[in-house]
Amino acid sequence: MLIEHRGRRPIVHPDASVAATAVLSGEVIVGAGSRILHGAVLSAEDGAIRVGIECVVMEHALIRGRRAHEVVIGDHVMIGPHAHVNGATIADEVFIATGASVFPGASIGRGAEVRINAVVQVNTVLDPGAVVPISWVAVGSPATVLPPERHDEIWAIQRDLDFVGTVYGSPRAAGMREIMTRQSAFFAEHVDDRVIDDPEASDA
Secondary structure: OEEEEOOEOOEEOOOOEEOOOOEEEOOEEEOOOOEEOOOOEEEEOOOOEEEOOOOEEOOOOEEEEEOOEOEEEOOOOEEOOOOEEEOOEEOOOOEEOOOOEEOOOOEEOOOOEEOOOOEEOOOOEEOOOOEEOOOOEEEOOOOEEEOOOOHHHHHHHHOOOOHHHHHHOOOOOOOHHHHHHHHHHHHHHHHHOEEOOOHHHHEO
16 A cells, blocks of 8 residues: 655556555655565655565565665665564665664664564674674664673663654653654544555556
């Protein structure tokens, strides 16, 4: 399903394919030979999502772009089932495995691997060829890669990366009431979304 959001439409290369149950919303650009599989959601809120050539976005993955953190995915990239990529830059030939999460402001170097259920935190820079093992956390710039049980060490780095400001655009001290008031207003923009009846009209 292709959806016009904030007056912007997806553009899908004629040599790419989008499964009938996938959703592309807003300024989503899909390159030649790329495949968007069933249940995947690519939601360009107020920032674009650009998918390179011969990428595969697998079932139920979520990719989200925002104004300060557009999503740029290079060529020959795999985004695994149930993965979450939010406002990140991903270089060529990267493997994002099942259930992995990549947060806004993150940058993943060429040929890196983020394995099953691993996390790349906000504003983290992962070097080319680096590996984040299963369920481990990459945090900081340059990234330190730690197992989840080393929470205190992860937090010692993460607390200076401004998760709340980066993800929600709110002051660090904001509570859930303020954050969710902002989020409710932000996502209300979807009320005016429009399903595009003629997908051919959006082909590049």
